[in-house]
Amino acid sequence: MSNEYTTDLQYRYVFEVDVQRQKTNLEKTYEECWIKARVGLSDLLDQELSFIERINQNRYDIHMKENNMHRKNILLELSKQTADVEKRKLLLQEVQEVNIELERLDKKIISYYDDVDKMTTSIKDFSFELNSTIKVLFDISLSLIKEKETQFELEK
Secondary structure, three states: OHHHHHHHHHHHHHHHHOOOOOOOHHHHHHHHHHHHHHHHHHHHHHHHHHHHHHHHHHHHHHHHHHHHHHHHHHHHHHHHHOOOHHHHHHHHHHHHHHHHHHHHHHHHHHHHHHHHHHHHHHHHHHHHHHHHHHHHHHHHHHHHHHHHHHHHHHHO
């Protein structure tokens, strides 16, 4: 297999330099498939990057939730300890703001599992598509090598 791959790489290098001749249908098909494989790989990497970013976002959201829970507990404790009605009112208002932020974070954290499931399915789909394209590309490259060998033998 590595010989075919090496030959394939050599072919691509020589073909890029040799621009004066017409491409055969097999060469055109090969080039289109190679482009499709590169685009497929780029798309797969984009999906994987989004997946990693979502995981990191969830970790951050959990950390922020913990911080806000701690802040809320401190504010509640302070409101119990203060005798000043206005100060207590301000502290309880701040507790409400923290509660709103906690609800927002909870929604994001809860949606994490659905997001990860969708992203995992998407990554699998992109991976299967890319794998299929690579198999076709390999088969085409073998046929192309045989075509070139036949042309070379005819030119002798």
